Amino acid sequence: MLQYAAIALMMIGLYGLLINRNVIKIILSLNVLEIGLNIFIISVGFKTGGIAPILTSQYDNSAVAFVDPLPQALVLTAIVIGVGTTALGLALAKNIYAKYGTFDLDEIKEGQV
Amino acid sequence: MKQILSLMLVTVLGLLIIVSLDGNPLYVDYGDAQAANRISTRFIRRDVNGGNQAVWFGVSEDLESGPANIVTAIVADYRSFDTLGEVTVLFVSSLGVALLLGTLTTKRMELEFHPNFMLRVGSRALFGIILMTGVYIILHGHLTPGGGFPGGTMIASSILLLYLSDDQFRTKVKSFKVLESIAGSLYVVLGLVGLFAFDYFLVNFLDNGVLGELFSAGIIPIVYVLIGLKVGSEISGIIDHFLTEEGA
Numbered sequence: 001m002l003q004y005a006a007i008a009l010m011m012i013g014l015y016g017l018l019i020n021r022n023v024i025k026i027i028l029s030l031n032v033l034e035i036g037l038n039i040f041i042i043s044v045g046f047k048t049g050g051i052a053p054i055l056t057s058q059y060d061n062s063a064v065a066f067v068d069p070l071p072q073a074l075v076l077t078a079i080v081i082g083v084g085t086t087a088l089g090l091a092l093a094k095n096i097y098a099k100y101g102t103f104d105l106d107e108i109k110e111g112q113v
Numbered sequence: 114m115k116q117i118l119s120l121m122l123v124t125v126l127g128l129l130i131i132v133s134l135d136g137n138p139l140y141v142d143y144g145d146a147q148a149a150n151r152i153s154t155r156f157i158r159r160d161v162n163g164g165n166q167a168v169w170f171g172v173s174e175d176l177e178s179g180p181a182n183i184v185t186a187i188v189a190d191y192r193s194f195d196t197l198g199e200v201t202v203l204f205v206s207s208l209g210v211a212l213l214l215g216t217l218t219t220k221r222m223e224l225e226f227h228p229n230f231m232l233r234v235g236s237r238a239l240f241g242i243i244l245m246t247g248v249y250i251i252l253h254g255h256l257t258p259g260g261g262f263p264g265g266t267m268i269a270s271s272i273l274l275l276y277l278s279d280d281q282f283r284t285k286v287k288s289f290k291v292l293e294s295i296a297g298s299l300y301v302v303l304g305l306v307g308l309f310a311f312d313y314f315l316v317n318f319l320d321n322g323v324l325g326e327l328f329s330a331g332i333i334p335i336v337y338v339l340i341g342l343k344v345g346s347e348i349s350g351i352i353d354h355f356l357t358e359e360g361a
Binding site (some may be wrong): 001003004007008010011014015018019023025032043044045046047048050052053054055056057059060061062063065066067069070072073076077079080081083085087088090094095111112 | 115116119120122123124126127130131136140141143144145147148149153156157158159163167169170171173181182183184186187190192195196199202203205206207209210213214245256257258279293324325344348351354355
């Protein structure tokens with residue numbers, strides 16, 4: 001069930017990317033899309049009643065029913081790269097605002113003509 | 114018009130994804146994933162060649178990969194080269210932010226309010242607690258949830274707290290840059306030592322120790338400390354670039 005919610009989040013993010021003309025809203029939509037994708041990848045490895053994939057004194061051997069650790073490791077990478085792209089996008093948005101005084105891409109075009 | 118078209122496109126795409134996943138034998142329902150039938154079981158049993166040994170917390174010694182946290186074993190040991198690339202991406206993005214927003218003379222961006230004494234002192238007290246929690250998370254990355262990336266982000270968040278609660282506060286961006294460069298270079302040097310003195314790039318050449326102890330897992334705690342320092346100083350630098358502007 002969570003997987004359908006994740007797909008819905010991805011589609012909401014894509015819709016936001018398609019209709020928005022505001023730079024900040026575009027970056028936010030990209031983040032929503034990315035969060036949806038991350039939830040989807042994580043949910044592929046989930047097992048009902050599974051234990052977090054860490055050996056502790058309570059769950060102390062490799063025969064315990066862990067959830068799949070590989071999607072979690074991949075998503076850890078994806079989150080960090082998402083932070084990097086968001087920071088770069090926001091820096092570009094700050095420069096656009098400093099130059100044109102607006103975040104709206106349509107207004108920038110009108111101002112140039 | 115544009116909204117209706119986009120809505121239709123998005124709905125069709127979402128339905129296509131759901132239809133293509135439905136009934137696909139490789140795609141399991143939510144909550145039915147069997148890690149035992151997947152490649153992940155080799156990471157859990159610490160034997161990529163498919164061996165069937167049992168791993169015990171506090172007992173097993175000198176495994177193929179030593180951390181008790183299996184996600185750390187994948188991120189910082191089996192896929193450590195991938196993590197080096199990830200750190201490089203973060204470095205390039207912080208470099209891009211510095212190029213786009215950096216100016217020769219910077220001054221602190223004005224806040225809308227002037228913080229009073231209580232806010233300044235209280236946030237300084239919280240700063241130490243958040244910083245120490247970040248350091249703890251970095252150092253225990255191979256035993257508990259967390260590691261270099263969350264810990265580094267916590268260190269950066271303590272710097273952000275000081276920036277937001279004090280309108281005079283500035284960090285020394287240059288020392289952050291030095292710290293970041295040293296940590297990143299040491300990570301590569303650690304990998305090259307493995308390549309030339311031992312078998313391959315980023316090989317875990319130290320003793321793995323007993324699984325579950327603080328001093329175990331070979332080079333993984335060292336790698337995570339380096340990653341934590343690098344991520345913390347990079348994100349602090351990004352925060353500083355966003356909160357300064359041109360001016361004397």
